[in-house]
Amino acid sequence: MNDRLDILNIWVDPVNMDQALARVKQFIEQGERPHSIFAVNPEKEFSIPKDPVLYEIFKTADLLIPDGIGIVCAARILHGVRLSRVPGADLMVKICELAAAENYRIFIYGANEEVNQAASQALVRRYPGLNIVGRSNGFVKDENMPELIAKINASRAQILFLALGSPKQEKWFATYKDQLSSVRVCQGIGGTLDTIAGKVKRAPQLWQRCGAEWLYRLLKEPKRLKRQNVLPVFAAVVIFAKLIKLQAQTILNLMESDKVHR
Numbered sequence: 001m002n003d004r005l006d007i008l009n010i011w012v013d014p015v016n017m018d019q020a021l022a023r024v025k026q027f028i029e030q031g032e033r034p035h036s037i038f039a040v041n042p043e044k045e046f047s048i049p050k051d052p053v054l055y056e057i058f059k060t061a062d063l064l065i066p067d068g069i070g071i072v073c074a075a076r077i078l079h080g081v082r083l084s085r086v087p088g089a090d091l092m093v094k095i096c097e098l099a100a101a102e103n104y105r106i107f108i109y110g111a112n113e114e115v116n117q118a119a120s121q122a123l124v125r126r127y128p129g130l131n132i133v134g135r136s137n138g139f140v141k142d143e144n145m146p147e148l149i150a151k152i153n154a155s156r157a158q159i160l161f162l163a164l165g166s167p168k169q170e171k172w173f174a175t176y177k178d179q180l181s182s183v184r185v186c187q188g189i190g191g192t193l194d195t196i197a198g199k200v201k202r203a204p205q206l207w208q209r210c211g212a213e214w215l216y217r218l219l220k221e222p223k224r225l226k227r228q229n230v231l232p233v234f235a236a237v238v239i240f241a242k243l244i245k246l247q248a249q250t251i252l253n254l255m256e257s258d259k260v261h262r
């Protein structure tokens with residue numbers, strides 16, 4: 001996308017849910033290769049630049065959705081662009097709704113066996129006619145990967161959901177994308193299957209609408225603090241970057257007016 005926004009160290013595409021879904025449809029109908037969809041949130045601001053492989057994976061991703069409220073606020077502060085959140089978990093179920101309507105074939109890879117099975121069944125119950133052509137738990141050993149790839153290709157799945165957590169799912173995509181023959185859309189969905197299966201509870205709507213889903217998750221799973229303690233640093237760096245931008249703009253304006261007066 002050429003209107004991709006730079007948010008400090010990484011990027012985000014300025015799409016809302018409908019536009020993201022339209023891109024998914026386009027990837028499936030017109031694409032001839034697997035297209036990657038990854039979620040962007042502040043935690044990734046710090047992990048991605050440290051890892052050149054991951055940095056390249058995100059740089060070349062086909063769709064980077066504004067998953068977290070931190071990224072939405074940063075886009076507003078740094079670029080004056082009003083984004084709405086496109087949470088990866090919501091996009092995933094919308095893709096399922098689209099797939100049920102268009103009869104697209106889905107493969108679900110990730111989470112433990114019990115969760116993977118329960119989530120697949122729940123999705124079929126929610127979207128009758130949903131064509132889940134294959135699934136696998138997320139604990140396949142490297143030496144068994146050729147079998148998994150053969151299974152995905154034999155299923156002729158057009159949509160592959162990767163529920164391995166980040167950055168494992170992004171790295172898996174980078175390693176195996178060239179071996180996927182039928183997949184056109186591959187979305188990294190992290191722990192979404194755990195919420196669909198009912199193992200983990202998502203934040204109530206009100207918390208989501210207030211942009212406090214991260215806080216709810218933190219309260220429910222305090223061990224996530226290690227990952228989320230980057231949030232205040234992220235906020236400070238965004239404000240600092242904005243101040244530097246304003247300062248640079250003021251200097252440029254002064255230089256301009258100086259030129260006019262001379």
Ligand code: UDP
Pocket residue numbers: 110111112137138139163164165166168189190191192193194
């Ligand atoms: N997982 C997996 N294989 C692995 C490691 C993790 O399938 O080798 C699954 C795990 O069972 C869980 C998900 O990946 O369902 C990770 O969820 P988490 O909420 O940590 O991911 P996030 O959304 O934060 O990236």
